[in-house]
Amino acid sequence: xxxxxxxxxxxxxxxxxxxxxxxxxxxxxxxxxxxxxxxxxxxxxxxxxxxxxxxxxxxxxxxxxxxxxxxxxxxxxxxxxxxxxxxxxxxxxxxxxxxxxxxxxxxxxxxxxxxxxxxxxxxxxxxxxxxxxxxxxxxxxxxxx
Amino acid sequence: xxxxxxxxxxxxxxxxxxxxxxxxxxxxxxxxxxxxxxxxxxxxxxxxxxxxxxxxxxxxxxxxxxxxxxxxxxxxxxxxxxxxxxxxxxxxxxxxxxxxxxxxxxxxxxxxxxxxxxxxxxxxxxxxxxxxxxxxxxxxxxxxxxxxxxxxxxxxxxxxxxxxxxxxxxxxxxxxxxxxxxxxxxxxxxxxxxxxxxxxxxxxxxxxxxxxxxxxxxxxxxxxxxxxxxxxxxxxxxxxxxxxxxxxxxxxxxxxxxxxxxxxxxxxxxxxxxxxxxxxxxxxxxxxxxxxxxxxxxxxxxxxxxxxxxxxxxxxxxxxxxxxxxxxxxxxxxxxxxxxxxxxxxxxxxxxxxxxxxxxxxxxxxxxxxxxxx
Numbered sequence: 076x077x078x079x080x081x082x083x084x085x086x087x088x089x090x091x092x093x094x095x096x097x098x099x100x101x102x103x104x105x106x107x108x109x110x111x112x113x114x115x116x117x118x119x120x121x122x123x124x125x126x127x128x129x130x131x132x133x134x135x136x137x138x139x140x141x142x143x144x145x146x147x148x149x150x151x152x153x154x155x156x157x158x159x160x161x162x163x164x165x166x167x168x169x170x171x172x173x174x175x176x177x178x179x180x181x182x183x184x185x186x187x188x189x190x191x192x193x194x195x196x197x198x199x200x201x202x203x204x205x206x207x208x209x210x211x212x213x214x215x216x217x218x219x220x
Numbered sequence: 221x222x223x224x225x226x227x228x229x230x231x232x233x234x235x236x237x238x239x240x241x242x243x244x245x246x247x248x249x250x251x252x253x254x255x256x257x258x259x260x261x262x263x264x265x266x267x268x269x270x271x272x273x274x275x276x277x278x279x280x281x282x283x284x285x286x287x288x289x290x291x292x293x294x295x296x297x298x299x300x301x302x303x304x305x306x307x308x309x310x311x312x313x314x315x316x317x318x319x320x321x322x323x324x325x326x327x328x329x330x331x332x333x334x335x336x337x338x339x340x341x342x343x344x345x346x347x348x349x350x351x352x353x354x355x356x357x358x359x360x361x362x363x364x365x366x367x368x369x370x371x372x373x374x375x376x377x378x379x380x381x382x383x384x385x386x387x388x389x390x391x392x393x394x395x396x397x398x399x400x401x402x403x404x405x406x407x408x409x410x411x412x413x414x415x416x417x418x419x420x421x422x423x424x425x426x427x428x429x430x431x432x433x434x435x436x437x438x439x440x441x442x443x444x445x446x447x448x449x450x451x452x453x454x455x456x457x458x459x460x461x462x463x464x465x466x467x468x469x470x471x472x473x474x475x476x477x478x479x480x481x482x483x484x485x486x487x488x489x490x491x492x493x494x495x496x497x498x499x500x501x502x503x504x505x506x507x508x509x510x511x512x513x514x515x516x517x518x519x520x521x522x523x524x525x526x527x528x529x530x531x532x533x534x535x536x537x538x539x540x541x542x543x544x545x546x547x548x549x550x551x552x553x554x555x556x557x558x559x560x561x562x563x564x565x566x567x568x569x570x571x572x573x574x575x576x577x578x579x580x581x582x583x584x585x586x587x588x589x590x591x592x593x594x
Contacts, residue, residue: 084340119448140354140406147333148342157351157406169346177407182362193344204344 083193083204087112095132096190098168098205102128109166132188134162134207141175151193160186160207173208185210221312221480224435225592227256227425228555231324232387233542236419241271244421245279245324248548252423253320259425262316263289265307267299267323268547279322297494298443298580299323300422300550301588305441307426317428324421325545332417336583350414350497354406357499361408364514366502370521371413372399374498377526378534382541384567387552389418389543413498418543422551424558436561439481439575439591444472446585469587470494470507470579477577477589478509485509488531489573490560492553494581495538505533508579508589527570535560535568550588553578561594 082088088096102109103117105124116123139158156172158180171191174180191206229251231244245266253259264285266276276292295302300323307319337347360366376396382388394412402412429437446469478484485508493508495501502516510531511519519525525533536542536556539549557576559565574594581587 083344087340138355138358140351140358140408142345142348142351142406143404144331146331146342146345146348148339148347149345150343151345155345157345157348157355159355171345202343 079200080203081196081200083202084112088205096188096205097132098130098188100128100130100166101125109164111166111168130166130168131163134160134186136180136182136184136186136207136209137161137167139172139177139180141177156180158207171204171206173206180209221308221438221440222429223308223311223438224427224429224433225424225438225554225558226259226427226435227252227254227423228558229253229255229423230387230552230555231421231548233418233420233545233548233552234389239419241268241275241324241326241419241421242278242282244326244419245275245322245423246282248324248421248423249279249283249320249322252322252425256425256427259318259427261288261318261320261425263291263307263310264320264322265291265293265303266547267293267295267303267321267551268325269294269296269299270325270327271547275324276322279324295443295586295588296584297496297544297546297582298550298584298586298588299547300552300554301441301578301580301590302443302586304424304426304438304551304554304590305443305588308438308441311426311428319426320423321426321551322421322423323547323549323551325547326419327417327545329417334583348406350409351406353414353497353500354409356503357408357497360499360503360516364502364506364516366499366517368400368408369396370502370517371408371498372396373520374495374501375399375412375540377520378495378501378538378540381527381535381568382537385537385541387420388537388541389416390537390541409497409499413540415496415539416543418545420543420545420548420552422548422555424551424554434594436558436592436594439483439593440477440479441588441590442473442476442480443586443588444469444476445587447472468507469585470504470581470589471509473581473587473589474508474579477591481591481593483575483591483593487575488577490535490557490570490576491525491531491533491579492536492538492556492577493533493579495534495540496544496582498540500581501533501538504579504581508577527568532570535565535570546582550578550580550590553580554590554592557590557592561592
């Protein structure tokens with residue numbers, strides 16, 4: 076059994092030495108706006124002065140639901156959590172959530188970035204995506220409780 | 221605008237195995253042209269999203285009516301509104317005297333696959349249309365005091381209306397209890413709070429109006445897209461969200477249409493608005509300025525938007541009763557409003573309706589608002 080992994084996409088996040096990940100967005104100095112995922116030009120002004128910017132790994136929950144039926148092109152587990160997290164710098168990102176029970180989540184709840192295994196390819200490679208988890212769940216991993 | 225609607229036609233909305241999308245377009249086009257006494261038209265605008273290459277040419281080709289310019293238009297759920305805008309303004313600007321506008325669709329079943337999304341978003345589970353609707357619904361609930369009971373009440377209202385519409389997919393009324401008992405697709409949206417993607421076609425013939433001819437007129441036809449950052453509405457967020465204080469595309473289109481028509485929300489007698497899900501209709505009340513921001517639940521509770529109320533919304537049954545064939549849905553609304561203003565809507569008739577508005581909004585984002593008068 077392979078232990079190889081591949082990211083969902085190459086330009087969404089990068090791994091840090093301690094194994095954690097950080098989202099890679101874009102920042103346009105001329106517009107002063109941040110976006111994610113990083114694009115070739117600023118989606119607010121079209122300016123092409125987009126610098127790579129690592130985004131905050133913490134934020135609060137802004138919107139959430141759970142997907143209960145299999146959508147086209149998706150081979151992962153069901154149901155799964157889906158929502159919007161407002162990062163500590165104010166940017167809101169669309170994301171998978173580690174919690175698939177909407178009743179267990181609440182508006183403004185502190186969240187942090189994690190990795191989540193989506194599915195396993197035919198050759199045994201695990202596909203890894205970014206996701207956000209409630210801070211309570213991080214109490215056992217030595218995180219900031 | 222001195223543009224008259226002189227012919228309307230529909231293929232019913234529903235599921236029709238063995239009937240091609242071209243067949244459905246032919247049915248609607250023939251009916252609309254016949255009602256207008258089969259005029260020679262100088263151009264045709266065809267709305268569709270999933271019908272593939274030259275779908276409008278195939279419909280008119282099947283009728284021996286090619287040779288004129290045929291423009292196929294895709295603007296998501298607002299495709300028919302976009303086609304109508306192009307046609308009406310071509311007449312108003314003096315380019316043509318008679319134009320055919322039609323739209324048709326045969327939607328795939330299940331959760332719709334859309335080339336709008338990159339493959340990694342599909343693989344990652346981030347390309348789920350009803351999940352985006354759910355986030356929007358949750359936001360309407362949080363910001364406007366809307367409850368699940370309100371969402372169910374929208375469905376009940378529209379399904380009561382649909383029971384009197386022989387062209388609707390669901391012609392049976394429902395109850396709040398039954399809506400809330402249907403399975404949850406994406407919390408807070410239950411199955412019966414979501415419209416069904418389906419099949420159908422609609423067509424209208426537009427002609428330069430003659431003074432005093434008594435026809436239904438197109439007073440305005442506006443199309444708008446989203447502004448940068450305005451995204452947890454219809455655009456579907458692709459690159460971060462920062463929409464505080466950004467006017468949504470439906471309000472931009474509505475404001476442009478009100479100005480073009482010289483009427484305001486208080487002048488309206490009947491409205492057909494996008495009810496892809498029940499929360500979308502309530503958000504429409506606010507975006508179209510039928511009530512103040514945050515006032516949609518109160519407007520619904522007042523009964524004003526029911527048939528017989530002060531401002532009936534979706535007397536046709538809306539998409540919740542008719543289903544949504546993307547290319548046909550906006551023109552289906554225009555057919556309904558035309559019947560309402562002519563006084564030929566039968567059991568669905570809104571008494572004395574002389575000014576009506578049709579609103580569609582969807583992916584792109586695209587928002588179209590059409591105002592008809594008589």
